[in-house]
Amino acid sequence: MSRHMAGQAPKTRGSRRVNLVEVSATKLMPIIAARVGGCVSLGQGVPSFATPPHIVDAVSRTLREDPASGKYSLQPGMPALRKAIASVLDREKGLRYSPESEIAVTVGAMEALLCAILAFVDRGDEVILPAPCYASHIEQVQLAEGVPVFASLRRADWSLDAEAVRRAITPRTKAIVLCSPGNPTGTVFDEADMAAVCELAMAHDLLVISDETYDYVTYGRPMPTSPATYPGMRERSVVINSFSKKYALTGWRVGYMAAAEPLMADLLKIHDASAICAPTPAQHAALAALSGPQDVVDDMRQALERRRDLCCRRLDELRDYFDYVAPGGAFYIMARYKFSDAPSMEVATRLIEEARVITIPGGSFGPGGEGHLRLSFGGEESEIEEAFARIGRWVKAKA
Structure with a gap:
């Protein structure tokens, strides 16, 4: 027995x-x-919009005509999609990343965020979260056995407070997570405040994880500047974005991360262990979204x-x-x-x-x-x- x-x-x-x-x-x-x-x-x-018909049509056609569309893609994603993402980052944000070695397609922005946290946060490491912040940022830091450290936003307008971030930094601080426009506040961070926080990251050798999921939807103002564009920040930033909200693809689960090659090498280890690759049909949907009409x-x-x-x-x-x-x-x-x-x-x-x-x-x-x-x-x-x-x-x- x-x-x-x-x-x-x-x-x-x-x-x-x-x-x-x-x-x-x-x-x-x-x-x-x-x-x-x-x-x-x-x-x-979750916005109420249906996936645009031209995306549905493109994926349906690909599934019928391309036998490889139902198989794994390369681990970091389809080359054509990574190239398209690189073009968007360059055109919209002035960020130049190699599609071959510095961009990876993920299972939504959520997997990209988790890759960044698990790749760089050890047990006991502190991660600064300007708060109120997205609840999953907190949960992912805790999942890595890191310590969320909250730096309060200015209550009058929910703006980023660089002085609160400075006070939150300790010898155990490893990273700062930024999200602009923000969830849950809808705030678009002021460029001067963002620049001040990037200076702190430089001075204290911190990683910045930039959740840019909502960058496309601002009201009466331009797209916010990515932290990775500030001097010296490209080498210490992980830029994360999603197709979910922008193209009504929430259920398709496809996003991406962009980072300098040494950072990406570690990010891909987590991506490989957790997902292998993003769903190939969803990657075709993302490619159709980027290459199709933007109206x-x-x-x-x-x-x-x-x-x-x-x-x-x-x-x-x-x-x-x-x-x-x-x-x-x-x-x-x-x-x-x-x-x-x-x-x-x-x-x-x-x-x-x-x-x-x-x-x-x-x-x-x-x-x-x-x-x-x-x-x-x-x-x-x-x-x-x-x-x-x-x-x-x-x-x-x-x-």
């Missing part, structure tokens, strides 16, 4: 790493809402701007219950609620259960987020209208 008794539960338990991580509130709130039923969403950051991006950006304006108008109508900073980019608003002193998780849960509206508790985005709800205006205008109608009835009934 086996030394394990028949029917005895195995003595397995989660690793130290997995016990440091929790499912993010961004994913948890829709799960709660699914149990409640009948909810409308201002929650998860679809402009149309989606204009629709998001209309939705932003709608969301701000509806919040203005509820000014007795909320205040907020109008976002300069992305499709999120951090709204501070004034009708309760309860923790944001409790408020967000009650909104689901009593008003049938999904929001994301601000406390899940680190210091500065508590007392807020993150609202996404990625949904259709009719859904935004209905969500605010329900919120309005709910807060007024409580008053």
